Amino acid sequence: MTHSAQMNDGVFEQHRLELRCGCLTMAALGQLRTEQYGYALRQKLAGLGLAIDEGTLYPLLRRLESQGLLVSEWREEDKRKKRFYRLSPEGRKILKQLLAEWESINKALNQIL
């Protein structure tokens, strides 16, 4: 691979991550309208075409919980303790606002691109 192609990949990767960041937040909030534990949430999202690795999802869930958008509790399932997350009423409000923002961005982008 040439030097400039490598650099190009790095730049693309950086923009890709930035673009994904907000989308993953919305995806996680949306999917947690029904309660789930982390691994199941990852599988669900991957099945829908939005794979998210463990190193990204769990810190994100913790951040969202510390902001009061998610609530969580440790519970036993299949004889193993798992941490279940779900959307809080505050999270529901924020998700609705984010969706509106997302739609207006999308509408504008569709006209530009």
Added chain:
Amino acid sequence: MELIDRYLQAIRFWLPKKQRNDILAELSEDLRSQIEDKETELGRKMNDGELEALLKQIGDPLLVAERYLPQQHVVGPVLFPIYCLVLKMFALVFIPWLLLWLGYTVFSPAYRAQDPFHQLAALWTAVLSWFFFVTVGFAFVERFLLKSWMHKDWDPRKLPPIKAGHASQFTTRP
């Protein structure tokens, strides 16, 4: 599975104390599910090579742990340009001093006779302590004062006047 334990232990080292057990319990539960799913798919136990590949894909323990930590700076991006400016100003003081020392050492035998390296060591100590105190000062501002400063409204009328000799460049349609 000893490898997985070692991996989790390495992550644990960097995690914030209060959340350590909680984060590790969650992460190891995820790993357990991944391994079990993979083993069901393979119809056998995962071998050491496959476990290594899995851990490699998840990533360096420090980088995994780092994502759970709040972003912290000794001197953050807002203060950094000011910090650099102050260090440069100190450099401007110390460089002539260094040149002076060099000049005396080279051209004055009398100066050379009284242990000039002792002088250089003193200069070096001064440079290090200035660097140290400037950094500590900035770290203090970053940690305790920056937030309240950022919340203050800035006033456009307090901008410095145009430098002497520079004409106004900015116009709008008459």
